Amino acid sequence: MNIEVVYGHADRQSLLSVEIDENQSIEDAIKKSGILELYEEIDLNVNKVGIFGKISKLSSTLKQGDRVEIYRPLIADPKEVRRRREAEGKKMKKGGGEQDDKAATK
Numbered sequence: 187m188n189i190e191v192v193y194g195h196a197d198r199q200s201l202l203s204v205e206i207d208e209n210q211s212i213e214d215a216i217k218k219s220g221i222l223e224l225y226e227e228i229d230l231n232v233n234k235v236g237i238f239g240k241i242s243k244l245s246s247t248l249k250q251g252d253r254v255e256i257y258r259p260l261i262a263d264p265k266e267v268r269r270r271r272e273a274e275g276k277k278m279k280k281g282g283g284e285q286d287d288k289a290a291t292k
Contacts, residue, residue: 187206187207187208187210187248187250188204188206188250189206189248189250189251189252189253189254190202190203190204190253190254191215191216191219191221191253191254192253192254192255192256193221193225193256194258195225195227195258200221200224200225202219202220202221204218204219206218206248210247210248211244211245211246211247211248212235212237212242212243212244212245212246212248212254213230213244213245215248215254216230216235216244216254216256221256228256230244232259233256233257233259234256234257235254235255235256235257236254236257237252237253237254238252238253238255239255241257
C-alpha cells in the first residue's frame with residue numbers, strides 16, 4: 187500500500203511517500219518514512235497524529251492512499267487568546283485580526 191506522511195515546521199514542510207504492508211499502524215508508517223530523523227523535535231509521545239485532519243491513535247490501521255499527519259503543539263490556545271482580547275476590550279473583525287477604530291465608528 188502507498189501512503190503519505192506529512193509534517194510542517196515553521197520554515198519547511200515534508201511530504202513523504204511510503205510503501206507499507208497491509209494492517210500497518212500509523213506509528214509503523216511514521217517510523218518507516220524516516221521523518222523522525224529529519225525532524226528531531228518530533229516526539230510521538232507528545233505530538234498528536236491524524237489521518238486527513240482527523241486525530242487518530244498511533245495504533246490505528248492505515249488504508250491505501252491515507253495521509254498521516256504529525257501535528258505540532260499549539261503555541262497559544264485560540265480560546266484563551268480570544269478571552270484575553272475580550273478582557274482588554276478589543277473587538278475582532280470577521281475573519282480575525284484587530285478592528286480598525288475608524289471602521290468601528292462608521
